Amino acid sequence: MxxxxxxxxxxxxxxxxxxxxxxxxxxxxxxxxxxxxxxxxxxxxxxxxxxxxxxxxxxxxxxxxxxxxxxxxxxxxxxxxxxxxxxxxxxxxxxxxxxxxxxxxxxxxxxxxxxxxxxxxxxxxxxxxxxxxxxxxxxxxxxxxxxxxxxxxxxxxxxxxxxxxxxxxxxxxxxxxxxxxxxxxxxxxxxxxxxxxxxxxxxxxxxPAGAYETPIGTAAVARPGRDVTIATVSLSVHHALDVADELAADGVDAEVLDLRSLVPLDREAILESVGRTRRLVVVDEDYHSFGMSGEVVATVAEHDLDLLAAPPVRVAVPDVPIPYSRGLEQAVLPTPERIADAVRRVLG
Amino acid sequence: MATIAPQDELLDAPLRVDLYRTMVLIRTYEERIRQEYHADKTPGFDIGKGKVPGEMHLAAGQEPVAAGACAHLRPSDAVTATHRPHHLAIAHGVDLDRMTAEIFGRDGGLGHGRGGHMHLFDPAVHFSCSGIIAEGLPPALGQAFAFRRRGTDDVAVAVTGEGAANQGAFHESLNLAALWRLPVVFVVEDNDWGISVPRSASTAVADNALRAAGYGMPGERIEDNDVEGVYRAAGRAVARARAGDGPSLLEVHTLRLWGHFEGDPQSYRPGLATLDEADPIPRYRRRLLEEGVLDEGRVEAIAAEAAGRVGRAVEAALASPEPDPATATAYVFA
CATH class of the missing domain: 3.40.50.970 (Thiamin diphosphate (ThDP)-binding fold, Pyr/PP domains)
Known part of the structure; x- marks a missing residue:
């Protein structure tokens, strides 16, 4: 083969x-x-x-x-x-x-x-x-x-x-x-x-060729930045990277944290990143409520309520089944446009 | 290892005594668990109270299924059982002390008190059970698959109830096992009742063994809760599986002598007063006595042996400490 x-x-x-x-x-x-x-x-x-x-x-x-x-x-x-x-x-x-x-x-x-x-x-x-x-x-x-x-x-x-x-x-x-x-x-x-x-x-x-393990339970900084942490997984990592590139032109330096594992969740990496940027956007292509985005925010809140300089913003699928029609589907997915809006909002 | 017994020949006397002995040990065990279970739930009945809390599904009356089928098995064969698992665990040689400790929720139990009586796992004899109807069957396929890949002639016996024969998992499992010619023996324990619903109100066919034809495998129904009938039919099915000829389906018309669970008032059930007449153990004892296979002295010795063994298991369970609550989150991951 x-x-x-x-x-x-x-x-x-x-x-x-x-x-x-x-x-x-x-x-x-x-x-x-x-x-x-x-x-x-x-x-x-x-x-x-x-x-x-x-x-x-x-x-x-x-x-x-x-x-x-x-x-x-x-x-x-x-x-x-x-x-x-x-x-x-x-x-x-x-x-x-x-x-x-x-x-x-x-x-x-x-x-x-x-x-x-x-x-x-x-x-x-x-x-x-x-x-x-x-x-x-x-x-x-x-x-x-x-x-x-x-x-x-x-x-x-x-x-x-x-x-x-x-x-x-x-x-x-x-x-x-x-x-x-x-x-x-x-x-x-x-x-x-x-x-x-x-x-x-x-x-x-x-x-890389040959065998290697990506450790389960470790997040990766996909793009380092100083101003805001965008914590996410999967395809949304790429959307977040695209948004970060776009916002760099406006002088915004966004960090993209690829969580990679949800269980175990690398809570230390989240706290470390947010501890530096003090602003958090969570992007989740899963449903909004009772899920990953809430867990990431709770991780920060339980650790230190004063860690964040602004309220966190979640970009997720609103609690609705995924619609078929193209425009409707794009309206609920965490698109680059929604992510960019969220970053601007959290930066005030 | 027991072999296939011709239908028209009497089984060997020592084998018949063994079948009887296994059934007596199971009944003695279930009676003792029943006694321990109810001992400290009064006044009234509080399911969460006492040294054996929670739901308790006892298998009195279903001993012929376990004794007859498991007599063909060795420790390297797998058995998957249901929410009513004690008879099969005992007949397949699960460690009785640790099983009892598990039922008592003790640290020395098979699952360090995490599983309870519906979740007994003894890897030494490849035994497991599941509290979800029919869902114990698919893992048995995987065990059979692994045995075949390993190149052994070990088999998996997948036991479920007649109510489970109407679950999707049952039909998916029969099809896949037959398609891949897996060494599985499916055993349906037809005890007439799915909790309070009689099989006449749940099942479109009178005989679940007929469903085997839909999956291209042999099917056989054993009437009268007859341990020797189970033994003979299971012998054919196990031999077929060991030979690499694929799965079989057996249905045993057995008896739920007691309630679905302890505390079940069974107000829905007719004929309760005469149920004991159908008890398979006295019936088999009379038969073996009449045919000279057993005598009264042997009967008493077997009963005493079972009482002693069960007593030691309960003592061992009670001597085992309760699990430390500080360890409640242990064993989620390996």
Whole structure:
């Protein structure tokens, strides 16, 4: 299988290559499958199709149908199968085609995969990686556009990681597969670099060759700045970076903090950044209430009510299902325009 | 390891005694848990009070399912059970002391008191259970999948109730197990009641084993709560799974001798007064006595042995400390 457009460099040399986020994610999976025979991938259309969003392109050719398994449209059965196989020492990566589909198998996810370790008093480990596509922006409407990471993060027992760029997509995948816990790995369709969907220019990025882990639970400063912290994840990181570039012309120096993991949440990185900038905008493509944006603000408020020089501003999907019609959808998504407005507002 | 017994031949006497012994141990256990459960919930009945708090689903009457099916299993085989799991745990050899400590919520329990009686996990014998109807089946598929990948002939026995046969998870699991020829034996315990709803009001077919045909696997219903019938049918199903020929579905017409949970008044249930006549254990005892397989002395010895074993388990549980509340957030992540 060819995952890269150039021959892989010899070990030790390893200059970065330019890969899409999808290819970087697949490279991480492939390298772990090479290394560890207990790793296998299962889900809908992950074989010959290569994953509807390119999450498994080439894996079937490289590893065969014994390790890359197309499942029936039976999410409860195959999600539970992944949990049972993990209990017996395998390391399944199981794909839920859209995060929106969790409704048909959530019991296996939150009552079984996430709770067995706890219920067993630590005697049983469940090393499953649950991969799933999230996000809107292409008029896929209310049942195929949601992010829902706040829901997974709210329920105890699952780590939740959300790569925004190719290098993290590979490093977080390797870290997730090696983790002894259930890890929900959410990839944004608009950040994968798919040929058939408009995408951010940063969907293509430098990716180191060879195995490396992006530590789960560590945020990254995607752009350092002095005046305001924009804390976010996933595709919104790119929107925030675009906004920061645009506002720099007006003399505003915005810091973009890519949280990368919601569970565990790197609260220290949030406090460190906000401690410097004293102004906070949280951008969240999930719903506004009871979610990530509230958690980030609460993290700051619980630490020190005087940390902020201005009230924080949240840019999230208002509490409404994602509309279909283009103008309506753009009105609810955290677009660069809404982010820029929020930054100006928090700066007074 | 037990092998397939021809339908028309008597089972070996030692095996029949073993089946009886397992059923007696289970019943003795359930009676003792029932006694401990109710001992300190008075005056009145407060479900959250006492040394065994919470819901308690006991399996008295369903012993033939566990004894007959698990007699074919070894510790490396998996069993997944339901919210009513004690009989299967005991028959599959779950550590009785630690299981009892878990039911008593003690630190020495299988889950250090985190799980309780609906969430018993003993990886030494690949035993687990789930409190969610039919949702214990999908993980059994994964265990079977792992066994096959490991190259062993271990099997997974996935047990659920007749009410669960109307859940999506049941049908998804049968299809996937058959499609991938996984070494799974599905066992439906038909105890006639989904809490208060009789199967006639919940299930469109008279025999859930008929549903096996919809998934291209053999199906068999065992009537009369007959432990030897379960043993024979389970033998065929386990052998088929071990041979790599895929899953089977068994339904056992069994008996919920007591309420859905302890404290269930069962006012919805006719025939309560004569229920004991259908108790499978005295019936099997009479049969083995009549056929000379058991004598009264042996019966008493088996009863005494069970009482002793259960007594030691309860003592061990009570000797185990309560978990330290300061550790309540432990074990969320490995």
């Amino acid at each position: 060819t995952l890269v457009d150039q021959p892989a460099p010899a070990a030790g040399a390893a200059p970065p290559r330019r890969l899409t986020m999808a290819k970087a994610m697949v490279e991480g999976i492939a390298e772990e499958m090479e290394r560890d025979p207990s790793v296998f991938y299962l889900g809908e259309d992950v074989g010959a199709y290569g994953g509807i969003f390119g999450s498994t392109t080439g894996l079937l050719e490289q590893f065969g149908p014994e390790r890359v398994l197309d499942t029936p449209i039976s999410e409860t059965a195959f999600m539970g199968l992944a949990t049972g196989a993990a209990v017996e020492g395998m390391r399944p990566v199981v794909e839920l085609m859209f995060a929106d589909f969790f409704g048909v198998c959530m019991d296996q996810i939150y009552n079984h995969m996430a709770k067995i370790h706890f219920e067993s008093g630590g005697h049983v480990k469940v090393p499953v990686v649950l991969t799933t596509a999230v996000g809107g922006g292409y008029s896929d409407a209310a049942q195929h556009s949601q992010c829902l990471w706040g829901t997974f993060a709210h329920l105890p027992g699952m780590k939740v990681v959300i790569p925004s760029n190719p290098a993290d997509a590979k490093g977080l995948m390797i870290a997730a597969i090696r983790d002894d816990n259930p890890v929900v790995y959410l990839f944004h369709k608009g950040a994968m670099g798919l040929a058939w969907m408009s995408k951010t220019k940063r969907a293509l990025g430098d990716v």
